[in-house]
Amino acid sequence: MLIFEQSRRSRRSTSQAPAAEGDIGGIPANLLREDEPLLPEVSELQAVRHYTRLSQRNFSIDSHFYPLGSCTMKYNPRACNLYAMLPAFLGRHPHAGVGTGQGFMQCMFELQEILTDVTGMQGVSLTPLAGAQGEFAGVAMIRAYHESRADDERVEILVPDAAHGTNPATATMCGYKVREIPTDSNGDVDLAALREAVGSRTAGLMLTNPSTLGVFERHITEIAQIVHGAGGLLYYDGANLNAIVGKVRPGDMGFDVIHMNLHKTFSTPHGGGGPGAGPVGVNQRLLPFLPIPYVLESNGDYRWATERDCPHSIGRLSANMGNAGVLLRAYIYALLVGRQGMARIADFATLNANYMMARLKAAGVDMAYPGRRATHEFIVTMKRLKEETGVTAMDVAKRLLDKGFHAPTVYFPLLVPECFLVEPTETESKQEIDGFIDALLEIFDEARRDPETVKSAPHTTPVRRLDEVKAARELDVAWRVGPAR
Amino acid sequence: MSDIPSELRYTKTHEWVRLMDDGNLEIGITDHAQSLMGDMVYVELPEVGAVVVGGDDCAVVESVKAASDVYAPVSGEIVEVNEELADAPETLNQHPYTDGWMFRIRAAGEGELDELLDADGYLEAIEAEE
Numbered sequence: 001m002l003i004f005e006q007s008r009r010s011r012r013s014t015s016q017a018p019a020a021e022g023d024i025g026g027i028p029a030n031l032l033r034e035d036e037p038l039l040p041e042v043s044e045l046q047a048v049r050h051y052t053r054l055s056q057r058n059f060s061i062d063s064h065f066y067p068l069g070s071c072t073m074k075y076n077p078r079a080c081n082l083y084a085m086l087p088a089f090l091g092r093h094p095h096a097g098v099g100t101g102q103g104f105m106q107c108m109f110e111l112q113e114i115l116t117d118v119t120g121m122q123g124v125s126l127t128p129l130a131g132a133q134g135e136f137a138g139v140a141m142i143r144a145y146h147e148s149r150a151d152d153e154r155v156e157i158l159v160p161d162a163a164h165g166t167n168p169a170t171a172t173m174c175g176y177k178v179r180e181i182p183t184d185s186n187g188d189v190d191l192a193a194l195r196e197a198v199g200s201r202t203a204g205l206m207l208t209n210p211s212t213l214g215v216f217e218r219h220i221t222e223i224a225q226i227v228h229g230a231g232g233l234l235y236y237d238g239a240n241l242n243a244i245v246g247k248v249r250p251g252d253m254g255f256d257v258i259h260m261n262l263h264k265t266f267s268t269p270h271g272g273g274g275p276g277a278g279p280v281g282v283n284q285r286l287l288p289f290l291p292i293p294y295v296l297e298s299n300g301d302y303r304w305a306t307e308r309d310c311p312h313s314i315g316r317l318s319a320n321m322g323n324a325g326v327l328l329r330a331y332i333y334a335l336l337v338g339r340q341g342m343a344r345i346a347d348f349a350t351l352n353a354n355y356m357m358a359r360l361k362a363a364g365v366d367m368a369y370p371g372r373r374a375t376h377e378f379i380v381t382m383k384r385l386k387e388e389t390g391v392t393a394m395d396v397a398k399r400l401l402d403k404g405f406h407a408p409t410v411y412f413p414l415l416v417p418e419c420f421l422v423e424p425t426e427t428e429s430k431q432e433i434d435g436f437i438d439a440l441l442e443i444f445d446e447a448r449r450d451p452e453t454v455k456s457a458p459h460t461t462p463v464r465r466l467d468e469v470k471a472a473r474e475l476d477v478a479w480r481v482g483p484a485r
Numbered sequence: 486m487s488d489i490p491s492e493l494r495y496t497k498t499h500e501w502v503r504l505m506d507d508g509n510l511e512i513g514i515t516d517h518a519q520s521l522m523g524d525m526v527y528v529e530l531p532e533v534g535a536v537v538v539g540g541d542d543c544a545v546v547e548s549v550k551a552a553s554d555v556y557a558p559v560s561g562e563i564v565e566v567n568e569e570l571a572d573a574p575e576t577l578n579q580h581p582y583t584d585g586w587m588f589r590i591r592a593a594g595e596g597e598l599d600e601l602l603d604a605d606g607y608l609e610a611i612e613a614e615e
Contacts, residue, residue: 472526
């Protein structure tokens with residue numbers, strides 16, 4: 001039931017408290033609205049129950065193992081929430097003068113420094129509001145760089161076929177033509193195809209490393225030489241930074257620009273549609289183009305960098321600098337973990353993934369890249385299962401919900417048939433991981449004994465299997481009080 | 486195994502091409518492609534009159550799993566598109582080689598058709614992919 005359907009006319013949040021009409025006498029008549037606002041009239045208790053019930057119907061990281069490949073659904077330490085919600089942070093208006101916000105600005109400056117250091121770049125701007133905006137800012141800087149050199153022939157961005165769909169979308173938004181680079185049978189970028197593709201038209205290459213195939217790109221140094229040799233720049237998609245954070249630095253691999261998803265690697269909450277944080281880091285040659293505002297420091301004083309400081313900046317991406325609450329959580333997380341702890345993130349994220357892969361392999365489950373060590377995630381291919389039983393990766397994913405686990409990512413990356421992408425993250429216990437493997441093996445067994453049960457799953461969730469085709473073809477996302485206007 | 490009619494020509498990117506009686510070329514996506522994509526939910530077609538170069542992306546198909554570009558197999562002018570697909574994208578799943586045709590091209594030159602794969606060549610190409 002929607003909260004609007006619980007609405008009754010004139011109901012107030014606290015039913016027994018005396019009704020107090022607001023005084024609107026001071027507001028000019030031309031500013032008063034004539035229509036009633038379309039808001040539900042429910043009691044406080046109704047609102048609390050409604051949203052508590054909704055949250056209980058969800059799978060979330062606080063209630064379930066959530067191995068959603070490529071999404072890094074790690075635990076969000078409560079301490080980060082606690083400190084980010086200190087009244088002095090919560091109450092600060094973004095337009096308050098810098099004189100009253102030195103503490104907040106120091107936190108943000110230090111986060112810039114931490115991210116700069118851990119990625120091996122020369123500067124970081126925290127301003128992008130999400131990964132997608134970070135990507136946009138990154139490629140916009142590549143464009144600004146070439147334009148600043150009047151190098152106008154560079155109209156193509158190279159993107160491996162294993163990339164996230166956001167990469168070609170970003171390149172297109174920035175006015176580039178996308179050229180796809182194939183992947184070889186081991187999951188690495190096809191170097192011969194890359195050599196053939198680069199040239200005077202190449203603005204840059206967008207690369208995720210480790211790639212979406214769950215393997216580390218072994219020829220990264222050579223790839224960097226090929227792209228730089230042709231005059232292009234290297235863009236690092238930070239989607240999989242969790243596998244290498246604190247161990248290997250994108251700057252040392254030769255990348256010129258990087259975006260980070262703080263809601264993944266730095267543990268800020270995500271999965272509910274945001275807010276996210278997608279800071280960008282750059283090396284020396286892209287420093288002038290960083291988006292503003294970011295925080296500058298001199299002699300312990302902090303202030304915002306503006307157009308005056310950065311005349312070549314690609315500009316502002318929003319009214320203020322990023323999502324302050326999310327950035328604070330990431331900053332506190334970075335301090336909690338520390339520089340050495342960051343390497344342990346990568347250690348345990350990859351250990352967990354490799355342990356899971358080894359157990360599944362031993363049980364006879366097919367891996368997409370059986371010869372490769374997993375990074376922080378790995379891909380099972382269920383092609384043989386589908387051929388033998390008719391049960392698809394989607395069916396297995398749905399059946400996992402019945403067993404109390406959030407499903408991994410399915411059908412991405414597109415290169416792998418019946419793809420099932422598992423990312424445990426470093427925050428899960430061995431018991432939890434073993435429970436998931438046991439459940440998965442049970443489902444494989446069920447698929448052979450009783451395929452219909454798997455194909456019609458889930459059976460225990462508040463909503464049964466959805467008609468995805470109908471949902472996509474007849475998109476209906478709005479609820480209206482009255483007829484459509 | 487998927488259906489690969491012997492009278493058609495094919496591309497490695499999973500388009501099929503039919504030479505029509507009027508000399509124009511009819512283009513769609515193969516049975517193999519539609520089975521990989523799964524249930525189609527949206528089709529974006531080129532504009533009639535558009536001039537395309539062989540290898541250019543000129544249409545988009547979107548399924549519950551993925552969105553994919555459809556490439557012009559040869560250079561030429563788009564002379565007709567299958568408007569029916571807008572309301573019935575499932576036709577691509579049900580009848581990929583007949584009612585599921587996507588667009589028709591008046592080829593700019595001759596010879597490009599001969600460079601495309603025949604049924605055996607396409608079968609080899611998809612086997613090599615697996």
